[in-house]
Amino acid sequence: MPARPYVLLSCATSADGYLDDASPRRLILSGPADLDRVDEVRAGCDAILVGAQTVRQDNPRLLIRDPRRSARRAARGLPAHPARVTLTATGNLDPRANFFAPGALRLVYCATPALAAARARLGEDRAVLVDAGDPLSLDLMLVDLAERGVLRLMAEGGAQLLGAFLAGGLADELQLAVAPFFLADPEAPRLSLPRPAPGSPMTLACTSRAGEVAVLRYLLGPGGPDRRFLRWAVELSRLCPPSATAFSVGAVLVGEDGELLATGFSREQEDHDHAEEVALRKLGPAPYNPRLRHATLYSSLVPCGARASRPVTCVQHIVAAGIPRVVFAWREPRLFTDGEGAEQLRAAGVAVTEVPELAGRARAVNAHLVGSGG
Ligand SMILES: NC(=O)c1ccc[n+]([C@@H]2O[C@H](COP(=O)([O-])OP(=O)(O)OC[C@H]3O[C@@H](n4cnc5c(N)ncnc54)[C@H](OP(=O)(O)O)[C@@H]3O)[C@@H](O)[C@H]2O)c1
Numbered sequence: 205m206p207a208r209p210y211v212l213l214s215c216a217t218s219a220d221g222y223l224d225d226a227s228p229r230r231l232i233l234s235g236p237a238d239l240d241r242v243d244e245v246r247a248g249c250d251a252i253l254v255g256a257q258t259v260r261q262d263n264p265r266l267l268i269r270d271p272r273r274s275a276r277r278a279a280r281g282l283p284a285h286p287a288r289v290t291l292t293a294t295g296n297l298d299p300r301a302n303f304f305a306p307g308a309l310r311l312v313y314c315a316t317p318a319l320a321a322a323r324a325r326l327g328e329d330r331a332v333l334v335d336a337g338d339p340l341s342l343d344l345m346l347v348d349l350a351e352r353g354v355l356r357l358m359a360e361g362g363a364q365l366l367g368a369f370l371a372g373g374l375a376d377e378l379q380l381a382v383a384p385f386f387l388a389d390p391e392a393p394r395l396s397l398p399r400p401a402p403g404s405p406m407t408l409a410c411t412s413r414a415g416e417v418a419v420l421r422y423l424l425g426p427g428g429p430d431r432r433f434l435r436w437a438v439e440l441s442r443l444c445p446p447s448a449t450a451f452s453v454g455a456v457l458v459g460e461d462g463e464l465l466a467t468g469f470s471r472e473q474e475d476h477d478h479a480e481e482v483a484l485r486k487l488g489p490a491p492y493n494p495r496l497r498h499a500t501l502y503s504s505l506v507p508c509g510a511r512a513s514r515p516v517t518c519v520q521h522i523v524a525a526g527i528p529r530v531v532f533a534w535r536e537p538r539l540f541t542d543g544e545g546a547e548q549l550r551a552a553g554v555a556v557t558e559v560p561e562l563a564g565r566a567r568a569v570n571a572h573l574v575g576s577g578g
Contacts, residue, residue, distance in 0.1 A: 208346035209357040210439050211374055213366055214245060216381040216417070217395050223363050226391035230262045233383040237415035240270070245379065247273035248443065249286050249358040251311070251349060254303075255365035256292035264360075265302045280446065287311055287354065291365070293340050295322030304330040313348070315340040342374055355568070356442065363393035370424075373402040376435055378422040381414065407432045410464040430502075433458055434531055434562055437467075437502040441479070441569045444470040450513070451536070452569050453505040455479035457487070457527075460498035476513035479503060484521055492525035500529040504566035506536050506558075509545035519548045529555045533562035537574055 216233035217223055225231045246252060252266045266288045268274045274284040287309035290297070295318035304310055310331035314322045316338040323333055337344045349357060359369055369375045406422035407429045413419065423432035433456050440454025450470060457465040468482030480503055487493040507518035507530060522530060530549055535558065549556050567574060
């Protein structure tokens, strides 16, 4: 069990960094395409967190909008909607808020002194109330969420909550949607930090557009770009369709300039797909994309050096594409094959870096195959 969930921060701002205007009405900063993107991100998370002030002010529903996404979650054995989570020092929450509507598990992390009053206000059934310490501790909350099986947490705001995660060095990723207008309202909440964040600068993983909104995807967390891209590869492995006979693996291909080239995960396109193979396929058929000759491949599991399902191993694909560097988290246990992927890569002249600190997370995704211990 990982010590804390992967924390993905998500928000939309104006071009000058505001999260809202100062009026009492909720300002929607992003357009339909971005809201749909956020819905997809939500569907890939175990829980959605918002600060108590956002619950009070915006009264969000925090549900997956597209029923096909909920159905896909259900098919994977997950609840149709992620759990809703909030945190409060005062316990001042309205029991009629949408947050407490049925349809998803509700968790309220409350500072110890306000716990009794919050229980009296909310009653027994509306939410699970959890003592989050005095003063309220984000670390305690994250440990408790992990113990409840939350592996991937999406924190959607508001300003104080996002600032606390960033300043505490507790975020793994920031997805920032920038709207094409300025608000210029000094009274409005904006994305800012109470103190400098450790580990700056962030790693810009990719940029995209959703309608008129620019979406910037930053990776954070300790260890610089290598650890950050590898953590992302491990996260991708959670998206794999489950299999009783093959590992769930995620892969990220990054160009020389740090630009994302492609991602992949096991069985993403076809039944026997390996993650590395999918990422390579997305860059077109052989002869391979020339950018691969300067790329790094990040994989949650060491690329396979022996394979039962297809004739070409991932090691052979990597060597054929001329990829000079591979970073992986987890050494393959001798479960399905005897492949010595790392040794084969090194023998072929590929620089291989193993990051054992992330092996536990990569392994946890495959607990159904290898057990949860060790
Ligand atoms: N554009 C976007 O993507 C987006 C997303 C969400 C929200 N928003 C906007 O953000 C604004 C609300 O932001 P906000 O900064 O006022 O409030 P917030 O971050 O939503 O909530 C802050 C509240 O959370 C509780 N809290 C306790 N300990 C905390 C800690 N360590 N870190 C953070 N929160 C803690 C406190 O609740 P108690 O007061 O109950 O003790 C605190 O007042 C609204 O205008 C909303 O529309 C924008």
